[in-house]
Amino acid sequence: MKHEDFHQHSHHNHNDCIDTALETAETLCAEQGQRLTKVRRRALELIWESHRPLGAYQLLAKLAEEGFNSAPPTVYRALDFLLGAGLIHKVESMNAYLGCAHADKAHKGYFLICDECHNVMEFDYQDIHAALIEKAAHQGFELRAETIELTGLCAKCKEKSVGASA
Amino acid sequence: MKHEDFHQHSHHNHNDCIDTALETAETLCAEQGQRLTKVRRRALELIWESHRPLGAYQLLAKLAEEGFNSAPPTVYRALDFLLGAGLIHKVESMNAYLGCAHADKAHKGYFLICDECHNVMEFDYQDIHAALIEKAAHQGFELRAETIELTGLCAKCKEKSVGASA
DNA sequence: GTTTTACTTGTTATATCATAACAAAATTCT
DNA sequence: AGAATTTTGTTATGATATAACAAGTAAAAC
Ligand SMILES: [Zn+2]
Ligand SMILES: [Zn+2]
Ligand SMILES: [Zn+2]
Ligand SMILES: [Zn+2]
Numbered sequence: 001m002k003h004e005d006f007h008q009h010s011h012h013n014h015n016d017c018i019d020t021a022l023e024t025a026e027t028l029c030a031e032q033g034q035r036l037t038k039v040r041r042r043a044l045e046l047i048w049e050s051h052r053p054l055g056a057y058q059l060l061a062k063l064a065e066e067g068f069n070s071a072p073p074t075v076y077r078a079l080d081f082l083l084g085a086g087l088i089h090k091v092e093s094m095n096a097y098l099g100c101a102h103a104d105k106a107h108k109g110y111f112l113i114c115d116e117c118h119n120v121m122e123f124d125y126q127d128i129h130a131a132l133i134e135k136a137a138h139q140g141f142e143l144r145a146e147t148i149e150l151t152g153l154c155a156k157c158k159e160k161s162v163g164a165s166a
Numbered sequence: 167m168k169h170e171d172f173h174q175h176s177h178h179n180h181n182d183c184i185d186t187a188l189e190t191a192e193t194l195c196a197e198q199g200q201r202l203t204k205v206r207r208r209a210l211e212l213i214w215e216s217h218r219p220l221g222a223y224q225l226l227a228k229l230a231e232e233g234f235n236s237a238p239p240t241v242y243r244a245l246d247f248l249l250g251a252g253l254i255h256k257v258e259s260m261n262a263y264l265g266c267a268h269a270d271k272a273h274k275g276y277f278l279i280c281d282e283c284h285n286v287m288e289f290d291y292q293d294i295h296a297a298l299i300e301k302a303a304h305q306g307f308e309l310r311a312e313t314i315e316l317t318g319l320c321a322k323c324k325e326k327s328v329g330a331s332a
Numbered sequence: 333g334t335t336t337t338a339c340t341t342g343t344t345a346t347a348t349c350a351t352a353a354c355a356a357a358a359t360t361c362t
Numbered sequence: 363a364g365a366a367t368t369t370t371g372t373t374a375t376g377a378t379a380t381a382a383c384a385a386g387t388a389a390a391a392c
Contacts, residue, residue: 035339035340035388037340039340039341055377055378056377057378069341069342069343071342071343072378072379072380073381074341074342076379076380077340077341092258092313092315093258093313095377112302112305112307115310121305121307123301123305125297125301127297128294128297128298128301131291131293131297132294132316135289135294136278136316136318139278139287139321140320140321140324141278141280141287141316141318141319141320141321142318142324143317143318144281144317144318144319145316145317145318146314146315146316146317147258147313147314147316147317148312148314149312149313150302150307150309150311151309151310151312151313152307152309152311153307153308153310154306154307155305155306155307158308201359201369203369205369205370221349222348222349222350223348235371235372237372237373238349238350238351239350239351239370239371239372240370242349242350242351243369243370261348261350261378
C-alpha cells in the first residue's frame with residue numbers, strides 16, 4: 001500500500017505518520033548540521049496534525065496558543081526553514097503548507113487537490129518529471145523547480161456526489 | 167516557428183502579438199455574448215504590453231493613470247472576466263497574470279518561468295496533459311484544472327551566466 | 333571558560349494580494 | 363418607457379508576506 005493510498009483511508013492512525021515524520025526530520029537536520037529548534041519542531045508537528053494544508057496564519061494562531069511569539073515573522077521563519085530542509089511543501093494554488101512524507105528523498109512535490117473536501121494527496125511520478133526536464137531542455141531551459149498542482153474531485157467526493165444525485 | 171520560440175526572440179514586433187490577441191478577444195467575446203468593455207479591453211492590452219506577468223496592483227496603477235477607477239475591485243473584476251474567458255492565465259507561483267496567445271483553443275496553461283529575468287513562456291504539451299489525466303484517474307481522481315509552473319534558467323540567461331564565468 | 337562569531341528569535345511596522353457588501357450607473361430585454 | 367440584468371463605483375476589510383533592527387542564544391575559536 002502506497003503512502004498516498006494509505007492516507008486516503010480514513011481509519012489509519014495518523015499519529016504514526018506524525019511520529020515518523022518527526023523522527024525523519026530530527027535525523028535529516030542532525031545529518032545536515034541544521035537545528036530543529038522548539039518552534040520549528042512544533043510547527044512541523046502542527047502542520048502534520050492538521051493532515052491537510054495549513055495556512056501560515058492558521059499555524060501562527062496554533063503556535064500563539066501554546067505560548068510562542070505571535071508575530072508573523074515567527075511562523076514565516078519556521079516555514080522557510082522547513083521548506084528549505086524539504087520537510088514541507090508549499091501548495092502555491094492554496095497558499096498553504098503540507099508535510100512531506102518523503103523528506104528523506106529529494107523530490108518535487110506533485111499534488112492532487114480536491115475542490116470539494118480540500119484534501120491534498122502528494123504523488124510521485126518519475127515519468128512526468130523526466131518528460132518535463134526533457135521538454136524544458138529542448139527549449140534551452142534548465143529546470144530547477146516544479147509546481148505541479150492538479151485540482152478536481154477525489155474518489156471519495158466523486159462517490160458522494162454520485163450517491164446524492166441518484 | 168512556434169509562438170513560444172517566437173516570443174523568445176527579442177526582435178519580433180510585439181505590437182503584432184497584442185493586435186492579434188485583442189482581435190481574438192473581440193471575436194471570442196462576441197461569439198459567447200460576453201461584453202469586452204473598455205476597462206476589460208484596456209486591462210488585456212496592458213497585460214499584453216508588459217510582455218511578462220503583471221501583478222494585479224501593477225495593472226491597477228496603469229489603469230488608474232489612464233483615468234479608470236483606482237480601487238482594487240476594478241482590476242480584480244477585469245482579471246476575473248479575462249480569466250473566465252480564457253484570455254489570460256494566472257501564474258500562481260508569482261501571483262501575476264499573463265496574456266494567453268492561444269485563447270481560441272481551450273487548454274491548460276503550462277509555464278516555464280525564468281528565475282533570473284522573470285520572463286515566462288507558455289508551452290503546450292499534450293503528452294503531459296494526457297499522462298496527468300491518466301495518473302489522476304488511476305487514483306480515482308477526476309481532474310478539472312492543472313497548475314504546471316516550472317522555474318529555472320532560460321536559454322538567454324544561461325548563456326549570460328556562462329559568459330560571465332568564462 | 334571566556335571571547336568571538338554565527339545563528340535564532342523578538343518586535344514593530346509595512347508591503348502585497350484579494351474580497352465583501354452595497355449603492356449607482358449603464359446596458360439589454362420586453 | 364419600464365423592468366431585469368449586468369457592470370461599475372465606493373468604502374472597508376481580510377489574508378498573505380516581508381523589511382529592518384534589536385535582543386538573545388548556541389556554537390566555535392581561542
Ligand atoms: Zn514531498
Ligand atoms: Zn474530496
Ligand atoms: Zn494559454
Ligand atoms: Zn531568463
